[in-house]
Amino acid sequence: MSDLHHLDRRDFLKWSAAAAAAGLALPRARLFGAQEPAAGGGPALVVIFLRGGADALHMLLPWKNEEFLAGRPTLRLGEAEGVLPLDGTFALHPALAPLKPAWDAKLLAPIVCAGSPHPTRSHFDAQDWMEYAAPGDRSVRQGWINRFLAASAPSGASEFRALGMQDLLPRSLRGAYKVLAVPTNLDRKRGDQTLDRFEDFYGDGSGMMEGGEDMQGRREDDDTGVVESGRMTIETLRRFQEIVGDAAGGPGAGQEGGARPDPRDRRRARDERETAAASPNDYPDSQFGRRLAILSKVIRADAGLEVAGLDYGGWDDHTNAGGADGKMAARMRELAQSLHAFVTELGPRMASTTVLLVSEFGRTAHENGNNGTDHGHGGVMWLIGGGVKGGQVHGKWEGLAPKALYQGRDLPVSTDFRDVYASVLAHSFGFEPGKDFFPGHKVAKLKLF
Amino acid sequence: MVTMPGLLCALLLAFPAQTASGQDAPAPLNPRERAVHLLNRLGFGPAPGDVERLLEMGEQAWLDEQLRPAPAQDPRLAAALAGFETLELSPAGASQWVYQDYVGRGKKEEDLSDEERQQLRERRRQPGRELIQSVLYRAVLSDRRAEEVLTDFWRNHFNVSFTKGDAIEVQINDYERMVLRRNVFGKFEDMLRASARHAAMLNYLDNAVSRRPPTKQELAEIERNVKRRTGSEARASEEVQIAAERGLNENYARELLELHTLGVDNGYEQEDVVALAEALTGWTYDAGRRASQEFTFRADMHVESDKRVLGKTFSEDKEGGPGQGEAILQHLAGHKNTARFIATKLTRYLVNDEAPPAAVDAAAKAFLKSGGDLTATVRAIVASEEFWSRRNFEAKFKTPYEFVVSALRATGAEISDAQALTWTLQSMNQPVYFCDDPTGWYDTAEAWLDPGVLALRWQFAMDLSEGRLRGVKIPREFWNAVPDDAPPETWQHHLSLLLLPEGAGERTRAALASVTADYLAKKKVPDLRELGPQLVGLLLGSPEFQKQ
Numbered sequence: 002m003s004d005l006h007h008l009d010r011r012d013f014l015k016w017s018a019a020a021a022a023a024g025l026a027l028p029r030a031r032l033f034g035a036q037e038p039a040a041g042g043g044p045a046l047v048v049i050f051l052r053g054g055a056d057a058l059h060m061l062l063p064w065k066n067e068e069f070l071a072g073r074p075t076l077r078l079g080e081a082e083g084v085l086p087l088d089g090t091f092a093l094h095p096a097l098a099p100l101k102p103a104w105d106a107k108l109l110a111p112i113v114c115a116g117s118p119h120p121t122r123s124h125f126d127a128q129d130w131m132e133y134a135a136p137g138d139r140s141v142r143q144g145w146i147n148r149f150l151a152a153s154a155p156s157g158a159s160e161f162r163a164l165g166m167q168d169l170l171p172r173s174l175r176g177a178y179k180v181l182a183v184p185t186n187l188d189r190k191r192g193d194q195t196l197d198r199f200e201d202f203y204g205d206g207s208g209m210m211e212g213g214e215d216m217q218g219r220r221e222d223d224d225t226g227v228v229e230s231g232r233m234t235i236e237t238l239r240r241f242q243e244i245v246g247d248a249a250g251g252p253g254a255g256q257e258g259g260a261r262p263d264p265r266d267r268r269r270a271r272d273e274r275e276t277a278a279a280s281p282n283d284y285p286d287s288q289f290g291r292r293l294a295i296l297s298k299v300i301r302a303d304a305g306l307e308v309a310g311l312d313y314g315g316w317d318d319h320t321n322a323g324g325a326d327g328k329m330a331a332r333m334r335e336l337a338q339s340l341h342a343f344v345t346e347l348g349p350r351m352a353s354t355t356v357l358l359v360s361e362f363g364r365t366a367h368e369n370g371n372n373g374t375d376h377g378h379g380g381v382m383w384l385i386g387g388g389v390k391g392g393q394v395h396g397k398w399e400g401l402a403p404k405a406l407y408q409g410r411d412l413p414v415s416t417d418f419r420d421v422y423a424s425v426l427a428h429s430f431g432f433e434p435g436k437d438f439f440p441g442h443k444v445a446k447l448k449l450f
Numbered sequence: 451m452v453t454m455p456g457l458l459c460a461l462l463l464a465f466p467a468q469t470a471s472g473q474d475a476p477a478p479l480n481p482r483e484r485a486v487h488l489l490n491r492l493g494f495g496p497a498p499g500d501v502e503r504l505l506e507m508g509e510q511a512w513l514d515e516q517l518r519p520a521p522a523q524d525p526r527l528a529a530a531l532a533g534f535e536t537l538e539l540s541p542a543g544a545s546q547w548v549y550q551d552y553v554g555r556g557k558k559e560e561d562l563s564d565e566e567r568q569q570l571r572e573r574r575r576q577p578g579r580e581l582i583q584s585v586l587y588r589a590v591l592s593d594r595r596a597e598e599v600l601t602d603f604w605r606n607h608f609n610v611s612f613t614k615g616d617a618i619e620v621q622i623n624d625y626e627r628m629v630l631r632r633n634v635f636g637k638f639e640d641m642l643r644a645s646a647r648h649a650a651m652l653n654y655l656d657n658a659v660s661r662r663p664p665t666k667q668e669l670a671e672i673e674r675n676v677k678r679r680t681g682s683e684a685r686a687s688e689e690v691q692i693a694a695e696r697g698l699n700e701n702y703a704r705e706l707l708e709l710h711t712l713g714v715d716n717g718y719e720q721e722d723v724v725a726l727a728e729a730l731t732g733w734t735y736d737a738g739r740r741a742s743q744e745f746t747f748r749a750d751m752h753v754e755s756d757k758r759v760l761g762k763t764f765s766e767d768k769e770g771g772p773g774q775g776e777a778i779l780q781h782l783a784g785h786k787n788t789a790r791f792i793a794t795k796l797t798r799y800l801v802n803d804e805a806p807p808a809a810v811d812a813a814a815k816a817f818l819k820s821g822g823d824l825t826a827t828v829r830a831i832v833a834s835e836e837f838w839s840r841r842n843f844e845a846k847f848k849t850p851y852e853f854v855v856s857a858l859r860a861t862g863a864e865i866s867d868a869q870a871l872t873w874t875l876q877s878m879n880q881p882v883y884f885c886d887d888p889t890g891w892y893d894t895a896e897a898w899l900d901p902g903v904l905a906l907r908w909q910f911a912m913d914l915s916e917g918r919l920r921g922v923k924i925p926r927e928f929w930n931a932v933p934d935d936a937p938p939e940t941w942q943h944h945l946s947l948l949l950l951p952e953g954a955g956e957r958t959r960a961a962l963a964s965v966t967a968d969y970l971a972k973k974k975v976p977d978l979r980e981l982g983p984q985l986v987g988l989l990l991g992s993p994e995f996q997k998q
Binding site: 074120121122123124125126142165168169170175179180181182183184185186187188191192195196198199201202203223224225226227228230231233234237238314315319320369370371373375376408 | 958
């Protein structure tokens with residue numbers, strides 16, 4: 002195991018110096034009005050949502066903290082289990098070992114005690130509000146990335162600026178600015194033919210009187226947005242198929258035809274960690290791994306992609322989260338291995354690429370009665386990228402004494418997630434959010450890049 | 451016939467900025483449109499002949515027949531379900547069927563051969579596979595149309611999911627039957643209580659393992675036992691530390707308030723969640739492969755104290771039973787916020803993503819007045835003016851489930867194996883009983899209408915019409931809708947009448963005409979068996995067919 006890591010580290014070190022330098026240069030070019038992507042590709046942002054409220058303290062363990070040890074009798078881990086110390090306070094869970102090279106290469110930066118100041122412990126509200134970046138405000142129904150896309154759209158911009166790398170968009174990408182959700186199981190052979198067939202029904206073709214009505218008085222308006230959605234599907238999916246080409250039919254290629262998996266198999270495979278990659282730099286054979294592999298291909302194709310969003314679900318570990326090898330560990334391993342493969346494959350392109358990991362909240366500082374944890378408050382956000390001030394843990398950490406905890410039970414939120422979003426958008430795209438971009442929130446500058 | 455000015459007004463109403471004062475009211479739906487609307491909203495769309503039958507029968511008679519419990523009569527459904535073995539089994543019965551009646555008789559699981567292990571794995575999946583297929587068969591074939599539509603609503607409202615794994619594999623078949631179907635025309639409180647006591651829900655939202663923390667005496671006992679067993683002090687103190695942390699699990703209590711009764715942030719606080727979780731400690735079931743799986747109240751797991759929930763004190767059950775929790779459930783079931791929440795959700799489901807307030811008011815009122823009678827609540831929505839308003843006609847974007855079921859119904863599809871349909875719904879991200887989130891699947895366009903999703907619908911439409919779905923086919927009779935002597939240019943019209951009985955829009959008619967023209971240019975002797983499936987696939991993939 003240690004041998005493999007040495008190899009990884011060498012790979013990283015080879016280009017990390019270049020990455021650090023270029024990471025500063027590219028966004029600046031953008032800031033000064035360069036609309037065309039610079040040679041070698043424009044900046045790209047990948048936002049991954051860990052749905053379910055990932056247990057921050059089981060990913061980034063304050064492993065020597067006394068309250069931590071006392072409050073988590075079955076979940077705590079130490080040297081014996083192979084935690085990977087990062088600094089004087091924190092260690093990575095052993096299942097996140099594939100991320101260690103990125104830390105060593107100063108590409109990886111966790112932000113502790115980050116999250117939403119809103120007190121909700123509802124997954125669904127917390128997710129919505131984090132993705133709409135408007136805690137407590139149910140009137141905002143446009144995702145924060147969608148708002149960025151709309152506000153920064155250059156005239157004649159391609160519809161390929163953003164992608165949801167899954168069948169349904171994460172809410173952060175939903176809204177007035179139309180973004181494609183890439184279907185996982187579209188039959189590749191017949192897919193193009195299908196798009197052609199439906200072009201007359203949805204495409205920009207003739208036969209339609211704009212805003213008019215037909216002979217029966219039936220108006221061709223589109224108040225549900227179905228026609229517009231269809232048009233966008235045809236145009237953008239074609240472009241996507243061109244780029245991804247022979248490599249794969251979609252982010253779940255390999256599933257079409259033949260025997261399809263029972264969803265339970267997928268879960269079992271994940272739980273039993275049968276998804277292990279063939280070699281340490283490969284993507285795991287999992288849906289998430291395949292999606293990142295395709296995304297890497299799209300980014301490397303320099304097709305004008307700026308933002309991609311995807312989800313990784315299942316982090317609601319109320320019971321039996323497990324220690325070094327439990328079900329949460331299996332998930333973390335797949336996540337970390339996928340990210341490692343992605344970062345490695347992008348290589349120098351990581352200079353202009355930023356990956357952001359968020360979850361709706363962290364969990365209780367102490368275990369609950371069933372070797373799991375209940376819904377909490379503050380969590381951890383993660384940044385990976387060439388421009389990131391990596392190799393250090395960001396955020397304010399005041400320990401786990403009762404007084405330091407939110408309502409005496411959860412990690413507090415000392416870094417507002419919106420400030421992280423703002424920081425990422427400023428770094429990647431030179432984008433300065435307007436006054437109302439985050440309703441009711443005044444952005445505080447962070448030094449993450 | 452549809453009148454032009456009426457439709458125009460309806461459309462203008464949808465754009466208030468353009469509405470001048472003194473406009474005529476939009477034309478009401480004509481009888482045919484009303485029939486289509488009723489079948490769309492309470493029947494997963496019309497099958498061939500349904501519209502005519504409903505028109506003949508009359509709306510009220512149809513509603514009276516549909517909005518009451520009665521067994522399904524369709525012989526095709528009976529035939530489809532005849533081969534299933536596990537649909538009627540209780541959790542204990544299903545567990546016995548899986549683990550004792552087949553492989554492994556008398557063997558320990560670790561002693562099974564690879565082949566036996568594989569058999570067991572298949573056997574374990576069988577109840578879920580049969581359940582999911584039966585749900586699809588019923589949705590497509592049953593003559594109890596409203597029962598299917600409303601069961602689907604409650605299936606998502608009181609969501610449980612096979613993604614929980616293991617034990618739940620034998621629990622959901624019974625849940626569908628005894629919790630949902632049994633109460634779909636009954637009282638909300640009964641369905642709520644049945645869900646709260648069912649193994650599937652107790653397991654899915656972890657209440658079965660929620661308990662009061664152990665007492666000092668109990669910890670001392672554990673310490674003694676471990677020490678005696680292992681002889682290790684360190685081990686004993688470790689076990690004690692672990693045991694001391696066992697306790698309350700808030701998962702179910704929170705979702706019970708947030709998703710099942712009051713609605714999120716609708717009059718409760720974190721203290722209410724904790725108090726409710728404490729009141730429900732001890733609500734568990736007799737777990738295990740050979741156990742009864744029946745609800746049981748474990749006094750030794752219960753937090754014994756009076757609880758304050760929603761500003762009301764619920765005293766401890768003097769009999770030492772689940773009475774405290776029962777009383778809170780009863781209070782929640784009759785709460786005005788619950789009435790409003792259920793009324794809003796049902797109206798959204800049956801009328802419009804933006805639930806019209808007047809219909810919600812009527813439904814909430816009926817809910818409260820009838821003591822939570824679900825039939826009365828649905829009737830109030832159907833009786834509301836808003837239900838029949840033109841602006842709510844074809845205003846709902848079909849969920850993948852509604853799309854697939856309505857396409858199968860519209861084509862009168864014969865299904866000999868529903869597995870392909872299960873996969874279709876999985877690839878469209880809405881597999882039945884596989885929603886991991888306790889919210890259940892959403893039913894609004896916002897959740898399903900992303901650019902990209904239509905590609906899979908088109909693929910399904912073409913696969914269905916061209917006979918590429920294994921185990922599913924459009925029967926010969928379907929094509930009888932096109933008279934033998936009908937000229938090929940009119941085939942699209944005859945097929946449209948079946949698939950889009952409310953009429954196709956101009957763009958769709960033009961697109962179909964162009965496909966017909968292309969075909970006729972190539973073929974000297976046109977064949978309905980060639981052009982027909984193309985037209986049907988295109989109609990099922992048309993913008994009109996995506997709405998109901």
